[in-house]
Amino acid sequence: MTQTFEITAQGHPRLSRMRGIFAEQYRFSRDLVDRAAMAFGKPWADEAEETLQVLFSDDEALALAVKGYSAFALDSMRRQARFEKDLAYPAKTYEEAAREVYFNDDHMMGVYLPGLLLSHFLWPHHYRQLEFFDTAFVAPMRAAGGDRFVEVGVGTGLYSRRLLQALPGATGHGLDISPASQAYANRHLSAFGFGDRYQVHLRDVAEEAEASASWLVCVEVLEHLEDPVTFLQTLRRTLAPGGRAFITAALDAANADHIYLYRTSEQVQAHLEAAGFALEQAFLGAAYKPVRAGAPVPLAAAFVVL
Numbered sequence: 001m002t003q004t005f006e007i008t009a010q011g012h013p014r015l016s017r018m019r020g021i022f023a024e025q026y027r028f029s030r031d032l033v034d035r036a037a038m039a040f041g042k043p044w045a046d047e048a049e050e051t052l053q054v055l056f057s058d059d060e061a062l063a064l065a066v067k068g069y070s071a072f073a074l075d076s077m078r079r080q081a082r083f084e085k086d087l088a089y090p091a092k093t094y095e096e097a098a099r100e101v102y103f104n105d106d107h108m109m110g111v112y113l114p115g116l117l118l119s120h121f122l123w124p125h126h127y128r129q130l131e132f133f134d135t136a137f138v139a140p141m142r143a144a145g146g147d148r149f150v151e152v153g154v155g156t157g158l159y160s161r162r163l164l165q166a167l168p169g170a171t172g173h174g175l176d177i178s179p180a181s182q183a184y185a186n187r188h189l190s191a192f193g194f195g196d197r198y199q200v201h202l203r204d205v206a207e208e209a210e211a212s213a214s215w216l217v218c219v220e221v222l223e224h225l226e227d228p229v230t231f232l233q234t235l236r237r238t239l240a241p242g243g244r245a246f247i248t249a250a251l252d253a254a255n256a257d258h259i260y261l262y263r264t265s266e267q268v269q270a271h272l273e274a275a276g277f278a279l280e281q282a283f284l285g286a287a288y289k290p291v292r293a294g295a296p297v298p299l300a301a302a303f304v305v306l
């Protein structure tokens with residue numbers, strides 16, 4: 001649905017500043033803020049503004065985050081152009097991806113994590129996935145009185161933060177292999193005042209997940225692994241009886257650390273079912289319209305499973 005909503009310096013000062021930085025320095029992204037405002041209206045603008053105010057309150061921090069996002073987006077665009085021709089991700093082992101990305105602190109802090117975080121407000125399929133998370137997972141967790149959750153592959157901490165904001169009585173923790181993700185997510189959650197309700201622990205979840213969890217979140221990790229089904233089986237064993245999991249995968253989306261290629265939502269669903277999960281709800285969103293008929297576009301596929 002297209003709305004008529006405008007970002008102004010008075011109403012949304014940080015968003016307005018971000019739009020200015022794009023216009024001055026990263027012109028390929030100059031329309032993103034206005035396009036998202038038109039598509040998602042005031043609730044989107046208020047949320048994005050809050051994130052920028054809490055995490056990037058001074059101009060230098062905001063400029064660095066926008067710089068990181070821009071490098072992340074440009075790199076994704078270049079890789080996607082190659083993917084459009086090859087219809088395959090370049091061969092890479094998990095170990096290579098981990099070295100290049102998760103254990104590369106400068107890249108994680110300067111490019112990857114700010115890029116991922118801002119993409120959730122600037123890329124329509126990422127924001128729609130957040131909206132789906134709210135209705136399909138957060139609302140049922142609230143209705144069921146859920147008060148503890150675990151996020152696996154916590155990255156920026158955005159999904160965990162959303163749960164803590166929506167459920168004031170809840171506590172949770174995140175697991176991630178990357179010390180940079182651990183530091184970034186902990187800082188994110190503390191800046192929002194949730195430091196005493198949440199902690200991130202370093203863990204390779206492909207080897208060991210969690211003892212038991214009734215509410216489990218795992219966003220954009222499957223496509224980072226060589227063997228997603230074995231990983232999903234571990235998650236399934238982790239889910240307590242009656243529990244629910246929110247699990248997503250990026251499809252047709254080239255990235256430095258995407259090594260398992262999912263092309264359809266059905267392929268992800270088949271992996272979830274092979275691991276013993278039962279599907280409750282599904283979402284599929286596209287990043288943009290294909291540049292020509294049949295050209296692949298990055299997709300976000302999300303599932304609530306039991």
Ligand SMILES: C[S@@+](CC[C@H](N)C(=O)[O-])C[C@H]1O[C@@H](n2cnc3c(N)ncnc32)[C@H](O)[C@@H]1O
Nearest residue numbers: 153154155156176177178181204205206219220
């Ligand atoms: C695309 S990011 C996830 C995004 C995150 N959910 C968010 O919203 O920001 C992938 C994350 O998975 C983590 N990861 C990759 N392999 C992992 C593993 N074997 N165990 C734990 N975390 C892993 C990475 O360090 C990275 O933080």
